[in-house]
Amino acid sequence: MSPSPPSHILIIGGGICGVSTAYFLSTHAARSSSTKITLLEGTKIAAAASGYSGGFLAKDWHGSATASLSAMSYDLHAQLAKEFGGEKWGYRTVDTLSIETDATRKSKRSSPLPWLADGLVHSSRSLGSHNTTAQVHPGQFTNFFSAKFLEQPSTSLEIGTATSLKLDENGSPQSVEYVKSDGSKSDMEVDTVVLAAGPWTGTLAEKLLGDKIGGKLGVQGHRAHSVVLKTKDRLSATCLFTSMTMEDGSAGEPEVYARPDGTTYICGAGDDEPLPATAAEVSPSPNAISKLHKQAKALSDVFSTEKGVEIVAEQACYLPIADRGRPLIGKVRGVQGVFIGSGLSCWGITQGPGTGKVLAEMILEGRPKSADISKLAP
CATH class of the missing domain: 3.30.9.10 (D-Amino Acid Oxidase, subunit A, domain 2)
Incomplete structure (x- = not known):
């Protein structure tokens, strides 16, 4: 456990990375019963590539930077399918x-x-x-685990768009302002933020963290x-x-x-x-x-x-x-309590669950344990 568990974790983005992060945070053994978790999504769950991509999974097609994450996440897909009935989201080996x-x-x-x-x-x-490739329907997968996340205590889904992030004197998140679907503005007190907005992550990071920090997190x-x-x-x-x-x-x-x-x-x-x-x-x-x-x-x-x-x-x-040509997964440098999981390109569905799992480990245990993501640090 980290010295003081997070009070309120906000995940921005309702695609497979954001939902997987929310799910694995909500079910992690190290999660404090006092920790709230909110998923903030602009329109609906799986509104973008996580709802409209093909859902092809490959275990060993990846370069050295993502090989560990991909293999772990591929196996994680199989484990989740066995545990919850993968036929619900079209899982099968191919x-x-x-x-x-x-x-x-x-x-x-x-x-x-x-x-x-x-x-x-x-x-x-x-x-x-059938040992190395598989498939899912990504929209069905993402919606299923969004529902599983919301079954956990102290969890919620908000529909809205984040517009600003306020930091405290220590440089840690204090609150996020967001615009609701009806156009009204609201503030949410948070102490941990995860940026997982798919192709919009780059503009989101710059908006919330400024050009000096957020501008380095380019995702298009x-x-x-x-x-x-x-x-x-x-x-x-x-x-x-x-x-x-x-x-x-x-x-x-x-x-x-x-x-x-x-x-x-x-x-x-x-x-x-x-x-x-x-x-x-x-x-x-x-x-x-x-x-x-x-x-x-x-x-x-x-x-x-x-x-x-x-x-x-x-x-x-x-x-x-990602502008760097590789995913951005981990703690954002230059600010406290802000993490990112984005830029997974065509491998977002393969790597999405694993990304959520290692981010949950980093946030609640202080380091990733399930995969080597050392070359993916933002």
């Missing part, structure tokens, strides 16, 4: 393939999957097995697009990373994740735009969505209207990209 397709010339290779178009796949190799957003399609027949438990050449010679690299609910999530980049002020203002590019539909149909006729496919969603989200 096979993962890399395939190269070329519609301009016919392949003599047999298709690696029965639902891929014959004569299309020119090369195929395994990237992961990169827009990614996706479509969710429901096929007539359920596809195999497989995730695909593709390199496609279309009939017209155009190229694409969509990722294709078949889900256990009978839907398939297909995503790709393209038509990036500056990050809007709020998650509610994020919208997809019609051109990027059209490209994804075209690529899906070229990959397999199971994604065609002739085969009865149903379009469930056409959407976009912004991945949180």
Whole structure:
């Protein structure tokens, strides 16, 4: 235990990192019964990438800086699924393939999957097995553990946007001002703050901590697009990373994740735009969505209207990209009682639960114990 346990911990951001931090703080054995925990979210839980990303998980695809965190968090996903019933949020292990397709010339290779178009796949190799890759529906996961967090004593969820942070004479958090959804302002007395606002973390940090400290915590957003399609027949438990050449010679690299609910999530980049002020203002590019539909149909006729496919969603989200090229996880330098968990890029769903667990350990025990995050210090 730290010398004096926190009185009130505020986590800003209702995505997978913020919710996981809130959950693991609320259930940690070292948590004092007097410690209040509040989750502050601008719109709704999983309003951004945590609600609209693919939910692909990989255990051993990571560089040295994040390898320990990723492996721990991948195993943590499995533990949580076993404890609470992962089918509630679409957890399952999967096979993962890399395939190269070329519609301009016919392949003599047999298709690696029965639902891929014959004569299309020119090369195929395994990237992961049921031991090393898995998937979740990230929005369902994040909402489930938000509810679990709120089942714990002295916990709450506030809808609002943080506008300023007041520090005491020792440089520790004293209160946070925030604007509620109805436009009214309110103050919340706190002594510990966690910044976990996804791609908005950079602007939030600068707003609350100023340019000298917060300006060094740069996190920006990169827009990614996706479509969710429901096929007539359920596809195999497989995730695909593709390199496609279309009939017209155009190229694409969509990722294709078949889900256990009978839907398939297909995503790709393209038509990036500056990050809007709020998650509610994020919208997809019609051109990027059209490209994804075209690529899906070229990959397999199971994604065609002739085969009865149903379009469930056409959407976009912004991945949180740290300026330093690696996640920012830990205690913020130059100020007391402020922590950060952001910038996890495309690995936010894999690393999110682990990020929450190590932040809870740092706040309540003084150091991370479950993973080595020494190269991720902000």
